[in-house]
Amino acid sequence: MPLDYPESFRELTRELRRLPGVGPRGAERIALWMFRSPHASPRALSRAVETACAQLKTCKLCGFFTHEEFCFLCSEEDRSGKELCVVEMITDILPLERTGAFRGRYHALGGKLSPLTGIGPEQLRVSELIDRIAAETPSEIILALGSDIEGEATAHYLAELISSTKVKVTRLAQGLPAGGGIEYADQRTLQRALLHRNLFGTP
Numbered sequence: 001m002p003l004d005y006p007e008s009f010r011e012l013t014r015e016l017r018r019l020p021g022v023g024p025r026g027a028e029r030i031a032l033w034m035f036r037s038p039h040a041s042p043r044a045l046s047r048a049v050e051t052a053c054a055q056l057k058t059c060k061l062c063g064f065f066t067h068e069e070f071c072f073l074c075s076e077e078d079r080s081g082k083e084l085c086v087v088e089m090i091t092d093i094l095p096l097e098r099t100g101a102f103r104g105r106y107h108a109l110g111g112k113l114s115p116l117t118g119i120g121p122e123q124l125r126v127s128e129l130i131d132r133i134a135a136e137t138p139s140e141i142i143l144a145l146g147s148d149i150e151g152e153a154t155a156h157y158l159a160e161l162i163s164s165t166k167v168k169v170t171r172l173a174q175g176l177p178a179g180g181g182i183e184y185a186d187q188r189t190l191q192r193a194l195l196h197r198n199l200f201g202t203p
């Protein structure tokens with residue numbers, strides 16, 4: 001007899017290991033939890049995954065989740081087409097939307113440039129972005145990308161690419177977190193806060 005779990009359990013852990021951030025031990029722990037925990041509901045989970053995969057599509061314009069051709073954000077008629085906010089992931093859209101500070105349109109790239117993992121512009125929704133700029137003629141493109149090395153590289157790449165269209169390109173301000181003191185900020189954050197300082201008070 002081979003010293004291993006039954007095939008169905010091994011199959012489950014193999015699939016769980018494909019999830020981001022789940023290693024071999026984590027996959028076993030999750031699989032065990034599904035069958036042992038009174039809080040687990042493996043059938044409901046399986047149904048939810050199946051339903052989501054069957055029903056969820058990405059919006060033809062911005063890339064956000066939708067059940068229709070266009071998402072609820074792109075379907076809002078009073079939303080301004082003058083500002084187009086570019087984000088890395090679909091999941092970056094709602095946090096920005098919830099601030100209530102932006103009423104323009106969004107465009108999710110589906111990731112960021114990462115040569116080491118083989119992600120180039122062709123793997124992202126870059127050509128769709130260029131098509132949208134041509135079709136919607138926004139007056140400003142806001143790059144709401146991460147401040148890590150790959151986010152920076154993506155921002156520079158896009159700024160260069162968009163420069164030929166003469167549309168104004170801006171980036172989210174970077175600096176101190178709200179409610180945070182100087183002594184808790186790391187050096188890189190402080191450097192950026194100094195670099196991107198704003199005019200304050202009457203000169």
Ligand SMILES: [Zn+2]
Pocket residue numbers: 059060061062063064070071072073074075
């Ligand atoms: Zn949309």
